[in-house]
Amino acid sequence: MASIQTSILPKGYTRPDPSKASIAGPSTRRLLPVGPAFISHLRLTLKHQHSFEAHDA
Amino acid sequence: MVSSTQNGSAKPAEEALNLPALVGINLGDSFASIAVLTKEGLAECIANEDGERQIACAISFFGEEMYIGSPAKAQLVKNAKNTIVGFRNLLGKKFSEIPQSQIPTSALIIQHPEIPDEPAYKVEILQPAPAPLPKSTTGTPAASSAPTPRSEPIPAERILTVSEVTTIFLKSLLQSAEDFLGKKVQGAVITVPSTFTDAQKEALENAATDAGIPVLQLSDESAATAAVTTTEIWGATLPSDRTQLIVDVGSSSLSLSLLAIREGLAHVLASSSSTSAGGTAIDSKLITFFANEFTKKTKTKLTVCSENPSTADARAEAKLRLAVEHTKRTISASSGAATCSVESLKDGLDFTGSINRLRFDMLVRPIYDSVVRAVVDLLESAKIDPHLVDEIVYVGGTTCLPGLDEHICLTGGFNEDINTPFSMGTVIGGGVGDPTTVLARGSALQAALIASLTGEDEDLRNAFERGSDLLQVKTTSKSLGLVFPDDSGNETGGTWIPLLPAETTLPARRTVTFDVGLSEKSKRLAFELWEVSEGIRVEKIKPEKGEAVDDDDDEEEEEEEIEAKHKTIVKEGLLGAAEAEAALGIKGISQSKAAGKWTTTVEATIIVAVSGAVDVSVREIGKGGIVATIKVSAP
Ligand SMILES: Nc1ncnc2c1ncn2[C@@H]1O[C@H](COP(=O)(O)OP(=O)(O)OP(=O)(O)O)[C@@H](O)[C@H]1O
Ligand SMILES: [Mg+2]
Secondary structure (H helix, E strand, O other): OOOOEOOOOOOOOOOOOOOOOOOOOOEEEEEOOOHHHHHHHHHHHHHOOOOHHHHHO | OOOOOOOOOOOOOOHHHHOOOEEEEEEOOOEEEEEEEOOOOOEEEOOOOOOOOOEEOEEEEEOOEEEEOHHHHHOOOOOHHHEEEOOHHHOOOOHHHOOOOOOOOOOOEEEOOOOOOOEEEEEEEEEOOOOOOOOOOOOOOOOOOOOOOOOOOEEEEEEEEHHHHHHHHHHHHHHHHHHHHOOOOOEEEEEEOOOOOHHHHHHHHHHHHHOOOOEEEEEEHHHHHHHHHOOHHHOOOOOOEEEEEEEEEOOOOEEEEEEEEEOOEEEEEEEEEEOOOOHHHHHHHHHHHHHHHHHHHHOOOOOOOOOOOOOOOHHHHHHHHHHHHHHHHHHHHOOOOEEEEEEEEEOOEEEEEEEOHHHHHHHOHHHHHHHHHHHHHHHHHOOOOHHHOOEEEEEOHHHHOHHHHHHHHHHOOOOOOOEOOOOOOOOOOOOOOOOOOHHHHHHHHHHHHHHOOOHHHHHHHHHHOOOOHHHEEEEOOOEEEEEEEOOOOOOOOEEEEEEEOOOOEOOEEEEEEEEEEEOOOOOEEEEEEEEEEEEEEEEEEOOOOOOOOOOOOOOOOOOOOEEEEEEEEEEEEEEEEEEEEOOOOEEOOOOOOOOOOEEEEEEEEEEEOOOOOEEEEEEEOOOOOOEEEEEEOOO
């Protein structure tokens, strides 16, 4: 079961405007080629063009 | 305790015959180890025919005999000049690159007589006498048809290159593995230090191939470690997203790697390596300590670890060096005192001394200190507060010492509940955290992983080749999460729901399930997507009067402030916000804690594409539930 529970939204809450248009630029790293998670990552990138939808299908 | 009869012989058990013919080999400079896979899919170290799991990297020639492993190391006392140790670190190096040792304690490294700039060892052996010539069946009559009597072996010199020595040694490891498995090995992964150059890796790979080892991969030591520490059994209670510090202290070197582990994927954030600390330095302290004890007891002068080789008692020192190996292992294994015994240490006098853990830790404190210094330097250069390190992993024989763990935890600036194999209780008794087995076991797991890539996955094996670009990935540089605003006035302005930590490999997808509080009248729910960074807030606490430090000398330290560090979340930027009217709100039933409160259960999913574009959806779980989404374009 869900263990987190949020509190009630304040009555007068108004949605703020974004202060950033996008996330900070991704970094480049080198994966350690280990474990089943790495194989899943390879399948995702090589066989499914980085797409989770294609991967799940 | 290390017992030589543990695990019995390396004879194939009935069960071993059903195990996959895959092995992991950890080739250290001073010790090697071999692991095989168990039928549960785990990996375990095996003992060689001498009953050793830590197999000394030593080869010794004595007459017609060749010794390998601990029997070879024992030859360092009486037959040092024909005993080869420390060859792994010389692989792939030129003769001119190798510093000549001033005090030779093992076979000398010479310039190979034929190959230019090639290091080699020259040893004295006894060659079996040449076999008598076979009787010729045709032509000229033989001078005599009687067989020549077998003559005495002939003293000879043998020149071995570093590669040849490595091949001989690796062949013996392969043999031990095959004796255990009862069949030929079909694939092996061998560790290499991360400092190895391509030339060194090439030399190792060639030596292994010459030994008949089917090499699937040379695995960096940090990767072999991660192959173990990312598995389920490593620590079920550890978070799947964590910052892990690997501390490897071997005999002569110290290597550190800081890893980001994100749901099983790992990469190196920072690393360092040096020869500033190791087991050999600890040995020298112990040898000096016991030599002084010997002198005190027997009034016989004994000079060890001296700068000046001519005054040193070389043979006594070699004997002590072998003996303290046992002393250190006893110190690691039990809290009682450990002994050191040497027969005929000097002038026919035997020696037995002992040292307890407290004295030992004091004696080797300078070596512990240099490990901590290297750790602090690494974290500083990586700009990571020690409090943000979740776990320390130990690799290498010297990290078996509980005093080193204590010292690192106490003086390294870490959070006091940092996880280590000692705090998790996995070091003793051949647990998964045993630092002397991690590298071989990780290599065996790697061998299994690579061997499993067959059929249409066969092409994925490319990723395990040296320098593969398939390892190059994009990762998030900051953390992402949702704020559900409320009146709490806390630092995030509401409930913080972390979705994706910094240093996560892209593309990434995460899902979190939780309850959203609604009010009796309004079923409106709203949330904001924030980019944040994790920080540390230092709080200065004055110790309360009366409950001050438990020592009695607290008067001098009166009013000294204690620093408490807390992890914080620093908002960096708002990426978007969304709202909706919940359709599936329910009122808590009377008995429960949430009685009378309205909530709805939602599932938040974040997908960050390789481009950095973000998609967040918050969906009420159940038929007819609402969905609210935020989309953020790529940077
Ligand atoms: N249980 C133990 N307690 C303390 N020290 C130990 C223990 N077991 C092994 N050692 C020490 O650990 C060292 C060997 O460690 P390890 O096998 O990791 O080194 P290595 O990888 O061969 O060498 P290096 O990494 O320095 O090139 C030796 O100094 C040995 O005496
Ligand atoms: Mg090592």
